[in-house]
Amino acid sequence: SKVPQITLNNGVQMPQLGFGVWQVPDDEAEQAVSTALEAGYRSIDTAAIYGNEEGTGKAIASSGVPRKDIFVTTKLWNGDQGYDSTLRAFDTSLAKLGLDYVDLYLIHWPLPARDAYVDTYKAFEKLLADGRVRAIGVSNFLPEHLERLTGETSVVPAVNQIELHPHLQQQASRAFHAARGIATEAWSPLGQGKGLLEVPAIVAIARKHERTAAQVVLRWHLQLGNIVIPKSVTPSRIEENIDVFGFSLDDEDLAAISALNEDRRIGPDPGAFDVA
Ligand code: NAD
Numbered sequence: 001s002k003v004p005q006i007t008l009n010n011g012v013q014m015p016q017l018g019f020g021v022w023q024v025p026d027d028e029a030e031q032a033v034s035t036a037l038e039a040g041y042r043s044i045d046t047a048a049i050y051g052n053e054e055g056t057g058k059a060i061a062s063s064g065v066p067r068k069d070i071f072v073t074t075k076l077w078n079g080d081q082g083y084d085s086t087l088r089a090f091d092t093s094l095a096k097l098g099l100d101y102v103d104l105y106l107i108h109w110p111l112p113a114r115d116a117y118v119d120t121y122k123a124f125e126k127l128l129a130d131g132r133v134r135a136i137g138v139s140n141f142l143p144e145h146l147e148r149l150t151g152e153t154s155v156v157p158a159v160n161q162i163e164l165h166p167h168l169q170q171q172a173s174r175a176f177h178a179a180r181g182i183a184t185e186a187w188s189p190l191g192q193g194k195g196l197l198e199v200p201a202i203v204a205i206a207r208k209h210e211r212t213a214a215q216v217v218l219r220w221h222l223q224l225g226n227i228v229i230p231k232s233v234t235p236s237r238i239e240e241n242i243d244v245f246g247f248s249l250d251d252e253d254l255a256a257i258s259a260l261n262e263d264r265r266i267g268p269d270p271g272a273f274d275v276a
Pocket of ligand 1: 019020021022023045046108139140161162186187188189190191192193194197212214215229230231232233237238240241267
């Protein structure tokens with residue numbers, strides 16, 4: 001596949017483009033993930049809360065692709081934060097996936113008011129030391145949460161997966177991560193489809209390159225160095241979203257997209273979000 005690999009801070013290689021499965025029901029996940037693997041995706045992003053680890057695992061098992069060639073990410077849900085509960089939740093995720101290790105395990109949200117992410121991450125460090133995960137990281141952490149975490153634990157997170165798209169470009173987090181060797185992974189890289197793919201500046205760039213708006217937005221991320229995990233259940237879009245290695249945006253295109261930042265979130269504010 002032509003998807004470049006990003007070398008994480010512990011030397012593990014992660015495909016820069018993968019397939020996200022949020023909001024894909026478990027009974028449709030097997031089909032969607034199978035389609036993605038056939039289209040050449042080798043990284044899958046799921047989470048305990050998505051309820052589709054079983055369907056995802058079935059697709060991996062039946063794909064014929066060697067396990068070592070697929071990069072599997074899952075995430076610890078909020079209600080399971082804490083040292084012992086994290087170890088139990090990890091066992092449950094692994095059993096549902098039908099795997100004997102995952103490539104990347106993420107704390108889904110920091111939940112600062114609960115003050116449990118440091119203990120949770122210490123359990124992640126144990127899973128890493130025991131060889132049950134190849135890399136550990138976080139999601140939705142603000143720089144202040146990363147500052148606290150790295151001050152009280154030993155393993156710098158390999159990845160922070162955050163909401164990131166042209167309307168929310170996250171310059172401060174990206175710079176903070178880069179300075180500390182943390183890879184930035186963009187969730188909702190297409191802004192969930194919605195209005196972003198109709199923005200005139202993006203549509204104009206797509207016309208110029210004879211590509212789609214989704215492909216232009218994914219190129220923008222890739223050229224910035226972000227890891228992306230676009231989601232679709234539509235086979236033609238699954239193929240379109242990985243067919244982004246045969247063209248490049250020029251400096252003018254990149255600048256026009258970078259001018260679209262509005263610091264506008266679709267999802268919750270990680271400093272305040274607290275749901276079991
Ligand atoms: P996305 O930005 O990937 O957008 C997906 C939607 O965009 C699709 O449902 C479809 O409506 C549309 N779309 C996709 N491809 C298209 C195409 N080629 N042309 C036109 N429209 C297209 O949104 P997402 O699913 O929210 O994010 C991607 C992944 O990120 C998720 O599936 C999940 O794995 C992850 N995620 C993580 C968190 C987190 O808290 N860590 C939160 C949200 C999402």
